[in-house]
Amino acid sequence: MTLDSLRDFVRALEEAGELVRVSEPVSVDREITEVADRCMKSAGGGPALLFERPMLPSGAPSRYPVLINAFGSARRMALALGAPSLDEIASRVQSLVTMAVPDGMAGKLSMLPKLAELATYPPARATGSAPSQSVVLREQEIDVRLFPHLVCWPGDGGPYITMPMVITRDPVSGTRNVGLYRIQVQGARELAMHWQRHKVGAAHWREMAARGERMPVAIVLGADPASMYAASAPLPPSVDEFLFAGFLRRSPVRLVKCLTSDLEVPAEAEVVIEGYIDPAEDLVMEGPFGDHTGFYSLADRYPLVHVTAVTMRRDAIYPATIVGPPPMEDYYLGHATERIFLPLLRLTLPEIVDYHMPAYGVFHNLVFVAIRKQFPGHAWKVMNGLWGQGLMALAKVIVVLDDWVNVREPDEAWWVALNNIDPERDTRFTMGPVDVLDHASRGFTYGSKMGIDATRKWPEEGFTREWPELIRMDEGTKRKVDAKWAALGIRLP
Numbered sequence: 001m002t003l004d005s006l007r008d009f010v011r012a013l014e015e016a017g018e019l020v021r022v023s024e025p026v027s028v029d030r031e032i033t034e035v036a037d038r039c040m041k042s043a044g045g046g047p048a049l050l051f052e053r054p055m056l057p058s059g060a061p062s063r064y065p066v067l068i069n070a071f072g073s074a075r076r077m078a079l080a081l082g083a084p085s086l087d088e089i090a091s092r093v094q095s096l097v098t099m100a101v102p103d104g105m106a107g108k109l110s111m112l113p114k115l116a117e118l119a120t121y122p123p124a125r126a127t128g129s130a131p132s133q134s135v136v137l138r139e140q141e142i143d144v145r146l147f148p149h150l151v152c153w154p155g156d157g158g159p160y161i162t163m164p165m166v167i168t169r170d171p172v173s174g175t176r177n178v179g180l181y182r183i184q185v186q187g188a189r190e191l192a193m194h195w196q197r198h199k200v201g202a203a204h205w206r207e208m209a210a211r212g213e214r215m216p217v218a219i220v221l222g223a224d225p226a227s228m229y230a231a232s233a234p235l236p237p238s239v240d241e242f243l244f245a246g247f248l249r250r251s252p253v254r255l256v257k258c259l260t261s262d263l264e265v266p267a268e269a270e271v272v273i274e275g276y277i278d279p280a281e282d283l284v285m286e287g288p289f290g291d292h293t294g295f296y297s298l299a300d301r302y303p304l305v306h307v308t309a310v311t312m313r314r315d316a317i318y319p320a321t322i323v324g325p326p327p328m329e330d331y332y333l334g335h336a337t338e339r340i341f342l343p344l345l346r347l348t349l350p351e352i353v354d355y356h357m358p359a360y361g362v363f364h365n366l367v368f369v370a371i372r373k374q375f376p377g378h379a380w381k382v383m384n385g386l387w388g389q390g391l392m393a394l395a396k397v398i399v400v401l402d403d404w405v406n407v408r409e410p411d412e413a414w415w416v417a418l419n420n421i422d423p424e425r426d427t428r429f430t431m432g433p434v435d436v437l438d439h440a441s442r443g444f445t446y447g448s449k450m451g452i453d454a455t456r457k458w459p460e461e462g463f464t465r466e467w468p469e470l471i472r473m474d475e476g477t478k479r480k481v482d483a484k485w486a487a488l489g490i491r492l493p
């Protein structure tokens with residue numbers, strides 16, 4: 001079944017036994033964080049939660065239930081994307097990007113369904129009325145503080161929208177972008193937009209500022225889960241997230257035009273906040289915010305969004321997440337990207353067998369890569385290639401290992417890496433752009449990176465000693481022990 005809206009996703013989660021409804025009143029001021037954090041830290045990511053009676057900071061109940069941790073497990077992430085597993089999606093991406101010339105007529109015909117599938121992806125304009133525009137608030141009628149925005153952590157600068165899809169358009173190419181950037185609620189119709197300088201929304205804003213033009217922005221709260229995930233994916237600026245979401249869900253996303261700008265938003269959205277940024281205006285202080293590094297990100301200056309309209313469903317569901325010390329829900333969103341983007345990374349770096357960003361590395365701090373090493377210096381080539389690709393450019397430490405190492409098991413990766421390195425010989429430092437959230441770099445968004453070549457060293461790389469074999473039991477002994485295992489009376493967990 002295609003999930004067309006957030007409420008479809010809630011229904012699917014409930015049917016799969018993945019959702020807990022919380023009818024007890026719970027405050028949006030830190031209490032929801034504490035409850036959700038305990039769940040997210042439990043085995044497998046805990047359940048998705050629907051807080052049916054979130055209490056506003058004023059003490060009044062909110063009319064809108066809060067959905068949190070909806071993407072926070074491997075199973076729910078696959079459910080969100082309508083696939084049995086993330087690897088299955090990766091293999092669909094792989095077959096799309098495999099441009100091999102098919103053999104014979106049968107091979108050619110077998111490619112046709114793939115191409116036909118592509119043609120069904122582009123987002124479509126909705127006909128008739130859109131559920132996301134059932135209720136319309138304009139100008140003085142608007143007070144965005146009516147929604148149950150979370151105050152996540154004690155040191156946060158205020159209430160935040162934590163799970164939005166932020167829609168902007170490149171004024172030059174006309175390409176749309178959808179990004180997941182947190183937004184601080186600063187007043188009834190004022191929001192601070194935390195798009196970091198390396199992100200596409202920020203690039204659109206710089207272009208608008210250079211032209212001196214007002215920038216329309218649409219903020220969508222809750223839509224089909226594939227589109228919500230797509231907002232978090234590091235797609236190249238030329239790729240429309242709704243096209244990607246259409247590919248993932250095998251069905252186009254239906255869009256409707258905003259009421260106060262030409263931007264388009266999902267017709268099935270729960271809430272849409274329309275507004276604009278005036279580049280002539282001063283930036284405003286945003287933050288601090290308890291961030292996904294596990295530390296507070298410091299307050300800094302970001303653009304102010306003026307709200308011009310709010311449109312929504314009558315019984316809107318409010319989506320939220322929290323970030324903080326890992327693991328959190330965002331690990332599963334990032335992990336989906338890790339799996340789905342592997343075939344795309346391999347387009348330019350085909351020697352990559354697998355890669356993994358463990359939860360405690362908070363994405364940009366640590367990347368393990370397994371490669372099929374074919375020539376001296378190969379590990380350095382791969383690191384340099386990764387530091388040249390999209391948001392991989394922000395990776396702080398990259399560890400390259402041989403193909404047989406299961407890099408999805410960080411303990412195994414570290415075990416082999418630490419054995420294989422001569423620290424002085426096998427580590428190198430370079431400079432580059434650094435994640436906005438990195439609090440240790442020498443400059444803001446500028447600093448060093450470390451590469452570790454943990455592959456087996458070759459004579460051409462100056463290693464002339466004998467390299468030992470890995471210990472593995474022989475198959476004959478394993479079979480003998482298998483045959484007598486039951487009789488041994490040993491029970492292993």
Ligand SMILES: Cc1cc2nc3c(=O)[nH]c(=O)nc-3n(C[C@H](O)[C@H](O)[C@H](O)COP(=O)(O)O)c2cc1C
Nearest residue numbers: 179180181182194195196199200201232233234330
């Ligand atoms: C829960 C969550 C919160 C995020 N918050 C922000 C944020 O506040 N600012 C930001 O620039 N990126 C944030 N990101 C990362 C972006 O969503 C991600 O880099 C995405 O690729 C950006 O889209 P873009 O490439 O179209 O700019 C967040 C990601 C997640 C999963």
